[in-house]
Amino acid sequence: MAASAARAAQRVVIVGGVAGGASCAARLRRLTETAHITIFERESAVSYANCGLPYRVGDLITDDSKLFVASAAKFKSWFNVDVHTSHEVLSIDRKARTITARDLASGREFDAPFDALVLSPGAQAIRPPLPGVDLPGIFKMKTVPDAAAVRAFIEKHKVKSAVVIGGGFIGLEMVENLVHRGIQVTLLEAGPQIMPPLDPEMVAPIYDVLADKGVVVALNDGVAGFEQGPDGTGLVVKTAGGAAYPTDMAMLVIGVRPDTALAKAAGLDIGQRGGIRVDEHMRTSDPGIFAVGDAVETKDWITGDWTLCALAGPANRQGRIAADNIAGRSSAFRGTQGTSVVGVLGLTVAATGASEKALKRAGLAYAKVYTHANQHAGYYPGASTIDFKLLFDPKDGAILGCQATGWEGVDKRVDVVAALMQKRGSVYDLEEAELCYAPQYGSAKDALNLAGMGRVAANHLRGDHPLAQWDEMARVRGEVEAGTAVLVDVREPAEVARGTVEGALNFPLSTLRANLDQLPKDKRCYVFCQVGLRGYNATRQLLLSGRDAVNISGGWRSAQQAAPGGGASKL
Template identity: 80%
Template sequence: MHPAALAARRVVVIGGVAGGASCAARLRRLTETAEITLFERGANVSFANCGLPYYVGGVITDESKLLVANAAKFKSWFNVDVRERTEVVAIDRQARTITARELPTGREYSAPFDALVLAPGAQAIRPPLPGIDLPGIFQMKTIPDSNAVRSFIEANGVRRAVVVGAGFIGLEMVENLVHRGVEVTLLEAGSQVMPPLDPEMAQAVSAVLASKGVKVVLGDGVAGFEQGPGGKGMMVRTSGGKTYDADMAMLVIGVRPDTALAKTAGLELGARGGIRVDEHMRTSDPVIYAVGDAVESKDWVTGEWGLCPLAGPANRQGRIAADNIAGRDSKFRGTQGTAVVGLFGLTIASTGANEKTLKRLGRPYVKVYTHANNHAGYYPGASTIDFKLLFDPKDGLILGCQATGTEGVDKRVDVVAALMQLRGSVFDLEEAELCYAPQYGSAKDVLNLAGMVAANHLRGDHPIVSWDDLPRVKEEVAAGTAVLVDVREPSEVARGTVEGALNYPLSSLRARLHELPKGKRCYVFCQVGLRGYNATRQLLLAGRDAVNISGGWRSALQAGVVSSTL
């Protein structure tokens, strides 16, 4: 169908922000003849909700900077009729009309559509806990939410806060409250901060929180709130029976898709509670589309249906819905959850599946760790990027990665995310030609190194295990069939090593090779993995059975299987 076919069509978009606003703008760029009306129940049709914590913290000082586009701009730029503070309360699929209610006046009216786009987003989870309606308990979803938090802090001289939920928004709120001089306690019902990460990769997050004086409480969720003595402040009670005093609380435990309208209209919902759509973003009704946080989409790696409340996918889905309404055959590839968060100078980023998901699905995988500088070590300011790569043992297909560090983390994860969209493998990482100058990278970039480690493993040149295997390795050592070999220098070993490990520094290994027990498998480790690899190759070429423990001592510390003496 050519866009001219839209000459008499009326398109209604319900919801703005990322998905709905992108859809309306894209559709106008494809046709000048469609009548496009966008209904937004909030006061702002398109705003940067990812910037809200930074507005609370004063990093963003001007509220207007959060406004991406207003109704007047949509009218003048795109000839889109935007009706803010207007909620769509019903959809008549047979008559192809919607019922809208003007929130300031309560007036209701109907509007016809030939194509309808649902972009209602997701609602912040606010469970019916005791005391949930006490003053000083906030969520963070809209500009009014952020203004309410700012006003409360300033009016009440907030000094102590409890943040409930250690996900993306929770961590950003912690940082910005600390930035305002507030003492923060972070409650997380799960066993780790930053649940999308694998546990060992989350250790860097815990460390930076501790360094900033944030009290982190894991494995204990919120159970309720009570007014503080004399009506001042509050007490936050946990499921474990603990109590934390605070002047305010931030409830950021996640979001759920806003599907009330879709459900009432009889549209199909998925098992995760989101609106079920096909690759064209069509719902179970072929003239109704859905985009953004309210929809379920397929995971690019696993093929599972799931929810992915991120701005990037919402924008792409909005554009794809517009394409299909305009008669183009446009398909959404799926989501891979590429995400990044900053916390007190630390950057945490990931894309694709994590190890927890692959284990749950029973999907075969191999993992490798690299710890390398963000740029050439001889150039001032180099810092370490801790990088975890997951790949298919059969063909090296990249399944996901996670990384933490102070600089260059987002750049590396973005490269992996793009390669994954092309079904790239570790062999592609090994050969990737990336920017190099001393202040930006290294001739062998972090990604090249990860690709080399993985590719060498698949070629049979580099047998590896991880620190998860340490209990089994110790069993082999106890049975007399294996030895642990620490190839670091004695000064490094003095700071901590695995009990019972033999110390054969790489610098003297070749000369002392005859001292190593023969007929036993050598499990080799160093500080970050490189010397362990070189030692493993020496041993293999000498006819010994050798395996490198990926990531070395640094990964062991992150995994919590050992501890340093310092």
């Protein structure tokens, strides 16, 4: 009892009052009434939804007040938590167990003691020291004042054009919201693809959507600097490749980096990825100091590697876990699997777990399948396709990750996979998953059951469904040229006329059984259709007839996404 009372009476200081810090304060108060809890936040507000900032710029959120989850006054009245906004913590004295803070309004500096300290400083928007980067009309997007500044500039200068620099989550959300305001947008990305965390073929549909809205996309060309526009109006964005883009304004959203200045100065361990190193209990190298949110490194749920994860969901959970441990409860963070979603002009792109790129970097064995199934029953009006990629362990079928793109129902499917992964689920679990069904919501055999993630992957592991991938076509071509294999397109002639693999034989599934004698028994048949289902049925026919047959996963649709821009016909 004495130990519990002593623990409950401790002074807890939290640096940063957005997702992780606010969550920690609220959770801790629900666990103890006697601890003295203080939040220091350098911005003018706490507990605001910075994920909504691009939508405030686009006027989809019509009032700043909608972005605030809880005010300083609410924290005091609901939780008896003292909140000091516009206060910056300057230093930590680990020996004396005090922090030094500055009131940014008055300049007054003072010390505050702590028994437990929680660092939740977040991440800083990257703003490289480029020529002209401080010219007017160049903005970042991190805080409510940032969004207000962009809105004010657009309205004052009647902005007609903008360059968005960075093709990640915030970059694409800014593109969407600027387009929503009728602004002509150019998107610059220094890398070879937008949405770098995803695999390149899974973001291919985004390019078409952007093009349909008149967005110009320039890849493999990063920003090199800025110049004032002619007659002192507007800007010219200069790129490393020598291009110049005249524009009214620019959004510099090339990413964030962990804000670790305070932790470094205090001598806390910093990890290999540049974040504050914490254990599973969110403790830093000083057992009395915790850290949560965008500033910390945690373990990747799948690869086990240290990683940075600037997402609100993990930050909130980490804040709760830190509070539990401060209150004497042993609570652990299992690691992050990076479950994320972004909307792009009506299209939804979502992912969870490891990408194929990440699995390759980690040197982990994996298998993959692609499917393209309707989000609900095809006979019900409004059916549209979800492009789905599943990555799994080739030994036991354990799910390693998935990515999906589509107009509706994408988040639902990825959330199901994300939850199964938390229980170390496999493709066999997807095969048996019992999901909601009514014609307007899904199908009796859902995209996760039939089209495929469960049955395509599970049947592959059982040996019933041999698979090849479009990125293996160089090897397949070699077999065809050596006379040991043939390519078989089982679509209808009208579909083939719109594009196929050069040299492929055409035997539509509807006539395949009657023409089996025209396919060799001494050569492997690489089969493909439009999305994979007919290819699977054709592969089963060929296997049962004594032939060696392999279905190319995802069909012609996956081939086109693997080689966007019309290159699929050259595979």
